[in-house]
Amino acid sequence: MRRLALSDDILLKIDKPARYIGGEINSCMKDAASVDIRFAMCFPDVYDIGMCHLGIQILYDMFNSWDDVWCERVYSPWPDLDAIMRRDNFPLFALESQEPVGNFDFLGITLQYEMCYTNILQILDLAGIPLLATERSDDDPIIIGGGPCSYNPEPIADFFDIFYIGEGETRYRELLDTYKECKAGGYGRLEFLRRACRIPGMYVPQFYRETYNPDGTIKERVKLYDEAPDTIRKEVEMNLSDTYYPTKPLVPFMQTAQDRVTLEIQRGCIRGCRFCQAGQLYRPVRERSVEYLKSIALEMLDSTGLEELTLSSLSSSDYSGLEELLEFLIDECNKRHVNISLPSLRIDAFSLDVMSKVQDVRKSSLTFAPEAGTQRMRNIINKGLTEEVILKGASEAFHGGWRRVKLYFMLGLPFETDEDIEGIGELCNNVAMTFFDEIPKEERREPVQIVASTSFFIPKPFTPLQWAPMGTREEFVRKAHVCLNGIHSQLNQKRIKYNWHDTDTSELEGVLARGDRRLAPLILEVYKRGQIYDAWTEYFNYQTWLDVMDEMGIDKDFYTTRERADDEIFPWDFLDIGVTKRFLLNEWHNARAGIVTPNCRDKCSGCGAAVFGGGICFSER
């Protein structure tokens, strides 16, 4: 029997002990003495959330396919266990071996959202690893970050030894081989980092320094190690049909946020919505082949026994082999009594037909994401969805038997007026009108239900709107009320429900998203005052953040409400995602002018992603 790190007494005292015992189906056990590298892969949130993340599963599978590496997992202990571990000075352990993470060679941390930054410090602290990279010794693990937030790593740069910029499939082998060379040669941490920073995609923040202008903007980036590259280009896996994929995904014992097989059908998105970070970061669009997807889907169902399968991509409707793939999957899943869930499908005749085959239309709801209430505003953000298309989709859906419609919008977009916000209510009302106009009275026993949700727009790095000002909390609250009143003034207001997102979280996310290195002391101090799990409303305490900003003289408005000049140097400018800053700036100007840019399939707009030499950039149009 595997020995557990925690005693029975502790495990029986805390909530959901299954989070900490490991041993799941398809988890990987190896003989620690037989490997050269111990790698701990961490999602800095609770197990229930972190276990569902596909990226970690891909890397876990890849690392463990190599004989000289043992990759294990670690998640943030929930606050109940956190308190016990601090009280007893109990070191953070990895789930597979149950051994302390502090003794590992690497600790990889995925950065999925800004609100997990204090949890990164929790992980390091509980593992007994110095929080600041420059204070670590040769005995400490190499701390390496990756994932969406590594595209502006500066606010957390002080805590990491390396950021891996881009997709993990391509350069880890090289990095680990370099590590082994250094270990064999008896070279220390610094020499390893010096060699690592010469591997494409690797950013070693301690080799750089920023200087600032009197107005607080960045003056220049200074290299502290001559051999370090000036810019770091993101890594991309160009052949997604011949690469690592976890055909034996982990099967947790406990219920997690998403207990299902995830089939990633493509990376990237052709759409180019101007607010969307993922749509720029993951260019160019690369599809996996239908044959490859068919084969791994069956393998995953067989190896897990999971009862649900979902497609993953930024916009599944744009996948060119969708019809063939879905026909196959629906057939196979029916045979196996497996459910299919189909997120991010555009509502049209085809998708409605497919959905009616896999779900109970009376019980399920349809989702539209117009993102803005008027066509003027949708043109500004380049969301190529018209009211006509929405109403046509809704009409078809109502005829197909659906009665519940969800609509997603953003408030606080650049150049937004109150008329644009009131347009949200009008659009919702028109959807309801469509129902009453088109569905005869005798079929209206179950009435239409419309749920409108708004989130607050947060400008993100590497988007055309990265120059835009973000609204204040006060403005957000006012706008939410404008929206609410707009809905209440509609004829069918009783059929429309309205939700809006928390304003405090949005504002802090805005500060961190476009932050620079001067925010690291803030994050550190907030953590030292006991703050963790900021992504969880029950633990988030914005006042602590505001207090520390105040004491440190950090002006949050500098990061949020300020409109950036066209030529401002951004903290993330030294990263190269293929898409050029010139293209993004041009898109920012197009946004201001309300000019729509066509999607990648219709016409190439020369964003720069063609530099990777593949994907949609080179396919026939």
Place this chain on the structure above:
Amino acid sequence: MKLRIQFTKHGSMKFIGHLDTMRYFQKAIRRSGIDVTYTGGYSPHQVMAFAHPLGVGVESDSEIMDIEVGSFDLIGGPDAGKNTIGNERECLLKALNDQMSEGFTIRDIRLLPDDAGNAMASVAAASYEIYGLPADKYDVIVDAIDQIMSADEVMIMKKTKKSEQLVDIRPGLYELGIRDGVLCMRVDASSAGNIKPDTVVKTLCEKSNTDPETFSYTVTRTEIYGREKNGELKPLIEFGFKTDWLT
């Protein structure tokens, strides 16, 4: 056709709760290729029933679950298409055991007769072993056991969500004793009169003036019983056939 499956739950698997254990077995059965029957509708479920939920932290040598199957063939999994005729039980046993994580073992699979009652309603009793009693207290605990077993009634306060109620647990205490330093008991486990092993330990502590805070114990369930027509207790697994499934 209904199969009765007997399994163990040891080691760290004791931290897996009852509902998660059910979900674990649903996935394991899928992987094994056993031809389990599903309910209809948009979210089909396996026809599956557990005899008695096991509390988090309790280990077991003998848990019971019934499933309905369409055939004794393996319709998927690593052994798919294998000829199972003649040794159906062994084949299914192996197929399911191959899918277990450390701590779960399939001990037996039996075919239930058509008239067998459902797993949960059939439960009459369960036996438990309690490890970790304080050695210096054996004598007083043995005295307390004698006291309890010779009494006509043993009243305890039973707390429910709504109220507190005095109940007599004596009729449900079938066996109670210490064997090799381990407290062994066989108690009522029916839905009407279920007695938790913790309740018995607590009662013993009270009768022997032992502070329950001074020691920590672990519980293992060793058997679940049903009742034969003549009233005798019989392990639930033995209500099924071991051989001759096709006759």
